[in-house]
Amino acid sequence: MxxxxxxxxxxxxxxxxxxxxxxxxxxxxxxxxxxxxxxxEAAALQIAKAADKVVVKPGDTVLYRITIRNVGNINASNITLTDRLPLGLVLESKSLQASLSNNNTTSQVPISVAKSTEGSFYVTYAGSLAPTGTLNIIYAATVTPDGMRGNGRNLAVATAGSARSNTASHQLKIRSGLISDCGTLIGRVFVDKNFDGEQQHGEPGIPNAVIYMDDGNRIITDANGIFSVANVIAGNRTGTLDLTSLPGYIQAPNLYRIDKNSQSRLVKLAPSSMARMNFAVTPAFREGRQ
Known part of the structure; x- marks a missing residue:
């Protein structure tokens, strides 16, 4: 100079x-x-996403597969996958696996994962992806009941420095499922001595009593006069006590509630809830009365 x-x-x-x-x-x-x-020259990334299910219900597990391909002319380094799960899906972190495919060879590679508070998580591969090479990422997510409030759409995008891929998406249809639409019915048949419609100490249950449901199901009480029926379809349900299954007993009068002076009970059963049907009886023949 x-x-x-x-x-x-x-x-x-x-x-x-x-x-x-x-x-x-x-x-x-x-x-x-x-x-x-x-x-x-810069790296260029393409991403695609698929899942093993299209229709799911709460409690199911979905297996997602993500493919990130370098379609540029130079290596892509420090690749970060940003994945946003739909509402109600929870990442199973231990299920995350990654492999690198290039020149007809595939090998497992280490990755790291970080979660955010907004439902997204970030997967980072600190190595390099050669041109025409593919980074494969697999993970599982569990469907929770909150999924019923979401749209089921999953979005993912990959970046490497200034290179940014297209946005890949997958659409799930989340159904409520049979079990979550049902409830449980419980109840008992007992001898009501004070005619209040409630079982107290000293009022025994009646075994082998038969209750018919509005859908035709037949329920039989156990040795203590108790019954329980799971997976009953929700809604207004009616049960009727078959007095012919109780020789020597009649329906007990209720001194406090008029609606209990019937062989039938009507309950409103909500999904995933429990409702009770109690039936009070009294001996048909008591001392001094025929």
């Missing part, structure tokens, strides 16, 4: 290399060289 002559190089945006020099001296006017710009 000649005395009194200065040179200035200016940086430019990523993927462009600009070469331009400025020089001058104490008795020289500053001059600039021609501007030379070179384009740098």
């Amino acid at each position: 000649l005395p009194g002559i200065t040179t200035l190089l200016q940086p430019v945006a990523a993927n462009e290399i600009e070469n331009r020099a400025f020089f001058g001296g104490d008795n020289l006017t500053n001059q600039a060289t021609n501007r030379a710009v070179f384009s740098a």
